[in-house]
Amino acid sequence: MITVDEKKMEWHQGITIRELLDMLENTQFCAAVRLNGKLVSSPSFDTTKIPDNAVIYILPLIAGG
Amino acid sequence: MAEFTLKEIKSLEYVRPEIEKGYTDHSLHVDLSSKEVKINAIEPKVKEKFIGGKGYDLWFMWNSVSGKTKWNDPENAICIASGPLGGTPGYPGGGKSIVTTISPLTGIPIDSNVGGYFGPYTKFSGFDVLQITGKSDAQIVVLIDGIDSKIKLYEAEGLTDDSYTLSAQLTDYFDKEKPVNISVVSTGSAAKHTELGCLNFTWFDAKRKRVRYKQAGRGGIGTVFAHKNIKAVVARWGSVSMKSNNPADFDAMKNVTKLHAGEINELDPKQNRMALVGTTHLVPIMNDHDCLPVNNFKYGQHPEAHNIGEAVYEHIFDKGFDGCWRGCAVACAHGVKDFVPFTGPYKGQKVFVDGPEYETVAGCGSNLGVFDPFFILEMNFYCDTYGLDTISIGTGIAFVMECFEMGLITKEHTGGMDLSFGNRLNALELLHQMVRGEGFGMIVGKGIRKMKAIFAKDFGADAAIMQDIGMESKGLEFSEYMTKESLAQQGGYGMALKGPQHDEAWLIFLDMVHNFMPTFENKAEALHWFPMFRTWFGLCGLCKLPWNDIVPEDNRQNPEPAKVVKHVGWYADFFSSITGRKVSPDDLIPMSEAVYNFQRLFNLKMGYGTREFDTLPYRAVGPVTVDEYLSRIERYDKDLTENYKVDITGMEIAQKVAVLRKHREARYEQLKDAVYKRRGWTSNGIPTVETVKRLGIDFPDVMELLKANGVE
Numbered sequence A: 001m002i003t004v005d006e007k008k009m010e011w012h013q014g015i016t017i018r019e020l021l022d023m024l025e026n027t028q029f030c031a032a033v034r035l036n037g038k039l040v041s042s043p044s045f046d047t048t049k050i051p052d053n054a055v056i057y058i059l060p061l062i063a064g065g
Numbered sequence B: 001m002a003e004f005t006l007k008e009i010k011s012l013e014y015v016r017p018e019i020e021k022g023y024t025d026h027s028l029h030v031d032l033s034s035k036e037v038k039i040n041a042i043e044p045k046v047k048e049k050f051i052g053g054k055g056y057d058l059w060f061m062w063n064s065v066s067g068k069t070k071w072n073d074p075e076n077a078i079c080i081a082s083g084p085l086g087g088t089p090g091y092p093g094g095g096k097s098i099v100t101t102i103s104p105l106t107g108i109p110i111d112s113n114v115g116g117y118f119g120p121y122t123k124f125s126g127f128d129v130l131q132i133t134g135k136s137d138a139q140i141v142v143l144i145d146g147i148d149s150k151i152k153l154y155e156a157e158g159l160t161d162d163s164y165t166l167s168a169q170l171t172d173y174f175d176k177e178k179p180v181n182i183s184v185v186s187t188g189s190a191a192k193h194t195e196l197g198c199l200n201f202t203w204f205d206a207k208r209k210r211v212r213y214k215q216a217g218r219g220g221i222g223t224v225f226a227h228k229n230i231k232a233v234v235a236r237w238g239s240v241s242m243k244s245n246n247p248a249d250f251d252a253m254k255n256v257t258k259l260h261a262g263e264i265n266e267l268d269p270k271q272n273r274m275a276l277v278g279t280t281h282l283v284p285i286m287n288d289h290d291c292l293p294v295n296n297f298k299y300g301q302h303p304e305a306h307n308i309g310e311a312v313y314e315h316i317f318d319k320g321f322d323g324c325w326r327g328c329a330v331a332c333a334h335g336v337k338d339f340v341p342f343t344g345p346y347k348g349q350k351v352f353v354d355g356p357e358y359e360t361v362a363g364c365g366s367n368l369g370v371f372d373p374f375f376i377l378e379m380n381f382y383c384d385t386y387g388l389d390t391i392s393i394g395t396g397i398a399f400v401m402e403c404f405e406m407g408l409i410t411k412e413h414t415g416g417m418d419l420s421f422g423n424r425l426n427a428l429e430l431l432h433q434m435v436r437g438e439g440f441g442m443i444v445g446k447g448i449r450k451m452k453a454i455f456a457k458d459f460g461a462d463a464a465i466m467q468d469i470g471m472e473s474k475g476l477e478f479s480e481y482m483t484k485e486s487l488a489q490q491g492g493y494g495m496a497l498k499g500p501q502h503d504e505a506w507l508i509f510l511d512m513v514h515n516f517m518p519t520f521e522n523k524a525e526a527l528h529w530f531p532m533f534r535t536w537f538g539l540c541g542l543c544k545l546p547w548n549d550i551v552p553e554d555n556r557q558n559p560e561p562a563k564v565v566k567h568v569g570w571y572a573d574f575f576s577s578i579t580g581r582k583v584s585p586d587d588l589i590p591m592s593e594a595v596y597n598f599q600r601l602f603n604l605k606m607g608y609g610t611r612e613f614d615t616l617p618y619r620a621v622g623p624v625t626v627d628e629y630l631s632r633i634e635r636y637d638k639d640l641t642e643n644y645k646v647d648i649t650g651m652e653i654a655q656k657v658a659v660l661r662k663h664r665e666a667r668y669e670q671l672k673d674a675v676y677k678r679r680g681w682t683s684n685g686i687p688t689v690e691t692v693k694r695l696g697i698d699f700p701d702v703m704e705l706l707k708a709n710g711v712e
C-alpha cells in the first residue's frame, strides 16, 4: 500500500513513478513529485521505483521564480 | 558603533490623508536639489487608468523625465509605491512595494517588486506614491513619519555606507522603543562605484529582534539612489490591521484572505514547502531538467547541484516565521543565523544572512561553477551589505569567467587574478574591489554590456564571441534560467519590457517539458496573457508567489492549470472588496494591458522600445560553441533532422552549429512577429494607434510620440 496525495493506493513490486502517474488522471503537467520527502523530477520518472509504504505528493506545475 | 549626526534641514507638517478603499489619493514629491517637499492630490483619471503601484510609478516618472534624460540627470525620478491592496496583513503576499527609475544599465525604466514594510507604511502615512528627484550636495536621509505627520530631511554625517549596519542604526534612531514601526530603504557602499546597485528594504523581525532585508535588485536602482546622495529613506508607521486599508467590503476581504491563507497553510507543506525551504526547491528541479545555469549558461546541469539545493538549505536556514510582509502564509523569506564570512570586513564575525533565494543560488553558485552553499551565503551577504544585485553580479562574473577561460581576457587585465570557473576567493575579491572602488572589480561593476565594449576596445577581445556569450539583453543581465530549449521563454526574456527578468513570463516548463504551446500562436497567446497578469501584481502591491507556487488541489483538473484560475478569481474578489470597484477575473488583464503598453511606449520615448532592442545573445537560443553542441549532441542533431528537416550526414560539428543557429534565430524572429501581432503592436514592436485608443492611453504626448515614430 502506498499513499498518494493522502489517498491510499495499491502497491506492486517494481512500480515506477511514471506508471503511477499514468494510472492517475490529469497528471500530464507533473514535472516533479515528492517521494518519501525527496524530490524526484520527470527525467527520472521512468527509472524511479516506488517502495512499499511510500508517501508521495504530486507537485504542482513548476511555476518558476 | 560609529558616531553619526543627523541635522534636520527641512520639516513639513502635514494633515495625513485618510485611506479610503486602499487609496490615499495623494502623492509625495521630494526634490533633493531644491529641498522642496510637495504633497499633491492624484487625479481620478490617473487612478482609473494606472491603478497604483508600478502604474503610478511610471506615470509620475513619465511626467518627470524627457526622452533625453539619462539615469544620472537630476530629473530622473525614483518612484516607490505599494498599491491599493498593499498593506493587507494576512493576505498572502499582500505588502509589496514597486520601485522604478531610469536604469543606468538600460536607459529605460526598470521596475522592481520588493518586500519589506516600506510601501505599506508610506501609504498608511498618507501617500500612494513617493517620487524623489534632484540631487543633493550633502548626504540626505528622508523621513516619512506617518505617526507624527511630518516629512523631514536630514543632512547626515558619519553614517556608515554599509547597508547591513546602516539600516539597524536608523531603525534604532527613529524608533528605539518600537523598531517594528520603522522600514528603511538604503543601498550599500558599492552602489556608487558600480551600475549594479540594489536597494535594501527592511522590516523589523520582532521574534529575532533584528532588522531583515529584501532587495529591489534589478537594473541599478541603488546606483541612482547613491548618485542622488541619498543615504536612506525611512518610513515610520504604527499599528496595522485588516482595517488599515479601509476596505469597501470588510467581510468580503476577510473572507477571501481567510480562503487564500488557509489554502496555503494546508497545501504548502504538501507541495513546495516554501515555508521551510523558500525557493531553493527549484535548484534540483531545474538541474534535473537541464535548466540550471552552469558556467555562464553553457550547461544546464551539474552532478554537484544537490549540494546547493533545498536538501542542504533546509538545514542551514534559521527556523521561524519568515514572511517579508505581516502574516504572509507563504513565509518564504528565509535567512541564516550566525554565519561567519571568511573574507572582507566582516571576516570572522557572526552575521545574519537574508537569503539565499533560488536566483542567488544559481547566479552566485552554479553559474560560477561553485557548488558550495556557504560560499553562496557569503556572496549573498556581501551583495546585500554592499548594495549589489546578486543576479547581475552572478551573471556578470559568470561572463567574466568564461572570457577568462577562453583567453579573451588574461591575468594581465584582471590584476593578476585567476578568474576561472569555480574560483571562489577571487569572485569575492571582485565584490570587495567594487566597494573599495579599485581594480578589475570596477570594470565588472559596469555590467556586461559595458564590459563587452571595454574588453574589445582596450583588451582586443573578440567582440562577436562576447556578443554570443554575454548574457544581457537591453543592457540588463539575465536572471537565472536556461532558455535554449524553450522558445517561449526566449520570448519571455527577449521581449520583456525592462530586459531579461523572469517576472514577466516564466514558460519554460509549459513549453519545453509539457509541450503545451506547440504553435507560434499558442506561444504568442501565452506571451500576452502571462506578462499582463503578472503585471497586475505590481499594480496592486502584491507578491506573485502565492498565485502559482501553491495551487488548489483540484487545479490539475483545469484545462489551463498554469493560470491557476481559482486564484485569479480570488484576486478579483480581493480587488473588489478593497477598492469597491467590482471586477471579474476577465477585467484584470485589460487593467494591466494599459500600463504594460504605456511602459513599452516609455521605452520608445527613451529612444528604445522597438524590434531591434528585443534581441537575445545566441547563448540564450542555442549552442554557441562546438563543445556546447557536443555536450547535448543527440538533442541538437534531433532538432536539425526532425524539426528543421536538415540532412546532417557528413556534417562537421561546426557546420551543424551554424545551421542550427540560422534556424533557431529565424524561429525567434517569427515568434516576435506573432507576439507583436497578439499584443496589438506594429511589426516594429510599437503599440498601434488602435491599441493605445482601445486602452485609453492615447494622451496627446503619446500620440505625438507615435507620430514621430511613423505610427499614425
Ligand code: SF4
Pocket: B092, B093, B094, B095, B115, B322, B323, B324, B325, B328, B329, B330, B331, B332, B333, B543, B544, B545, B546
Ligand atoms: S510569498 Fe515570500 S516573498 Fe512573497 S510576500 Fe510572502 S514571504 Fe515575501
